[in-house]
Amino acid sequence: MDTPVESRPPHDAAAIPARDLDPAALQALRAIVGEAHVLDAVAERYAYARDRLPWALYQLRAGRLPATLPAAVVAPASRDELVRVVRLANRLGLRLIPFGAGSGVLGGTLPLGHEVIVDLKRINQLLELNEIDGTVRVQAGMNGAQFEDALHARGWSANHLPQSIRMSTVGGWAACRGAGQASSRHGKIEDIVIGLEAVLPDGRLLTVRPVARRSVGPSIKDLLVGSEGVYGFITELTLRITRRPAHVQGRVYAFPTLAAGLDAMRGIVQAEGRPNVMRLYDEVESASRAQGEHGIDGHAPGEVLAILEFAGPRVLAEAEAALAHDVCAAQGGRRVGDGPYRHWQQTRYDSYSIQWQTRGWYMDTVEITGPWSALPRMHARMREAVHALRADIHFGAHWSHIYPEGACQYMTMRLPPMDEAQALALHRRVWDTLQRLCLELGGSIAHHHGVGVFRNEWLREELGTGLDLLQILKDGLDPQNLINPGKVGLRGAPGAIEIRGGMPAAQGDAR
Ligand SMILES: Cc1cc2nc3c(=O)[nH]c(=O)nc-3n(C[C@H](O)[C@H](O)[C@H](O)COP(=O)(O)OP(=O)(O)OC[C@H]3O[C@@H](n4cnc5c(N)ncnc54)[C@H](O)[C@@H]3O)c2cc1C
Known part of the structure; x- marks a missing residue:
């Protein structure tokens, strides 16, 4: 039986040895990528021992390693060098983790x-x-900005603009x-990526040629998009791009209640409006945006704000703005x-989080997807449940x-x-409460952070038998479990640590 999460011992990183790579393996990696591109000093490795998981x-x-x-x-300069690194890893049984820029907020690059x-x-x-064609081919390691x-x-723009x-x-x-x-206008990354190239866990190349659409079985592209490194290394992408908009205009609306604001957002998209940006803030977030130098006149308590941006050819942007205005006005929204x-x-x-983290706060974000029919309840019940854990x-x-x-x-x-200790236990309960309420109310536990x-802990409930499919695929592609083991709810490597919803299990507690 599983030890209850709350009673597991605290994670003591000092007890985890800094295991060095075998000198022959280091030498072989250096022979592929060059001396300067293999880092083995503890300080250098320390810099890669975390991502942005709060x-x-x-x-x-607190002075501990998270994992x-x-x-x-190791930093290969080309796809061919990467293929050689992966083949070497297969020969030597080395486990590898694909690393982009380490901005992930769920621990996808943490070495377990x-x-x-x-x-x-x-x-x-x-x-x-x-x-x-309106497409761009880009190598995977390019910085987003x-x-x-x-x-x-x-x-041009690829229209994928994460914070x-x-x-x-x-x-x-x-x-x-x-x-x-x-995303409300241009879609998410899976709508924007139309082709890709990847190095599979055994070193084979996978190419999904860029075409507008295909009907040849399940989408191979979508096995890689969202795979968080467990099915191999994405090396190249072809993305849909559009010309930069000729006209951009922003508008702000205030709604008397959150329910009215949510109805307005739903009304706009259900009337086939696709503003470039749509952002509705609840009472708490609206209050901070309504005040100060950039605020609005006459903000009433309880009023919520929405920011809309319309972009494209002027005639289209203005027509959408007029449509959205009518929908907002019908919900009592005032410009x-x-x-x-x-x-x-x-x-x-x-990024706002660092200012809080450095002052000793425990800040975190959780993004979920909800159907319109449940969203008002989701917000109310989640807020209530978090405050029931602790009012402040x-x-x-x-x-x-x-x-x-x-x-x-x-x-x-x-x-x-x-x-x-109290904060970590509370933080874990906040996460667990939100994820479970989300599942209970018919949502998905993750919208875009992965x-x-x-x-991992909530993935079985989210995916059901689907998780078995992901594991079967993993076992087929990566029978030695070499590439990013233990992520996306999949089996960990023997002897690895396990982190479940914020409470690490002891080393060796591999699933
Ligand atoms: C302040 C802040 C704001 C954020 N805002 C957004 C936002 O608006 N929208 C959003 O979607 N996300 C957001 N994120 C989350 C994060 O930035 C994104 O998930 C981002 O896409 C991660 O990219 P990365 O290159 O940093 O990946 P990493 O953190 O390096 O890796 C993330 C995961 O992807 C895998 N991976 C990385 N590159 C490859 C590759 N080439 N091939 C295979 N696997 C790979 C890694 O193994 C890991 O599992 C935000 C994060 C922060 C800290």
Whole structure:
């Protein structure tokens, strides 16, 4: 029987040895990528021992490693070097973790058993922009902001604009099945990626040729998009691009209640409007946006704000703005000054979490998908349940990925500074409460951050038999379990540690 999570011993990183790579393996890696591109000093490995999983940052803040120290870091410069690294790993039984920029927030790159990190950022060229097809070929390790800037310079955009664009790679977007700020109009990364190339766990190449659509069995592309590194290394992507919009206009509406705001967002997309940006904030998040230098006049308590942006040919953007205005007005929405829109534009790629983490708060975010019929209840019950755990936990939410059938509810929680053991237990209960309520109310436990290691615990309930399919595929592609073991709810490697919903089990407790 499983030990109850709450009673597991605290994770003591000092007890986990810094396992070094065998000198012959190090030498063989250096022969492939060059001396300078294999890092084996403890300080260098330490820098790769975490991603942006908040729980991992709490551990580091308290002087502990969140998981284990990687055995080494290797950075191939090309797909061919990567293939040689993977083949070597197969021969020597080395475990590897694909690493983009480490901005993932679910622990997808955490080494659970001293794996070798494979940093893909040197594989970073923009290969070809096809102005007739409206596509771009790009290598997976290219930085997101550099990629979008290069497209902008030529008058194009890939329209995948995550808040983390400056700190993530294009390959990481696809691997995590992410969503950007223009998703309501342009879709998520799976809608934007039309072709890809990957190195499979045994070193074979997989190519999905870029075409608008195909009907040849299940989508192979979609096995890789969202695979978080467990099915191999994405090395190249072909993305759909559009010309930069000729006209962009932002608008802000205030609604008397959250229910009215949600109905307005639903009404716009169900009337076939597709604003470039749609963001509705709950009462808590609206209050902070309505006040101050960038605020609005006459904000009433309980009023909620929505930011809309319309973009494209002027005639289209103006028609959509008029449609949205009518829908908002029908829900009692009033148009207010555009201060909150301008402020959002200026800060849209900033990260707020570090200021809280460094001051001892326990900040985290949980994004889920809910159907419209359940979203008002989801918000109310989740807020209530979090406050029932402890009244002074900050809870705020917004909806910024909007679909005709439902939306992503993105929740920010902050636990005030407190005794660490108490905070970690409470943090875990907050997560468990939100994920279970989401499942109970008919939602999906993850909209765009992925599973990593932190959501493993709830994946069986989310996927049911689907999780067995993922494991069968993993076993077939990677029989030695060499590539990113223990992630996306899949079996861990023997002797590896396990992190479940924020409570690590002891080393050796492999599933
Ligand atoms: C402040 C902040 C804001 C964020 N905002 C957003 C947002 O708006 N939208 C959003 O979707 N996400 C967001 N994220 C989450 C994160 O940035 C994304 O998931 C991003 O796509 C991860 O990219 P990365 O290159 O940093 O990947 P990493 O963190 O390096 O890796 C993430 C996972 O993908 C795997 N992986 C990475 N590259 C490859 C590859 N080439 N081939 C195979 N597997 C690979 C890794 O093994 C790991 O499992 C945010 C994170 C932060 C910290």
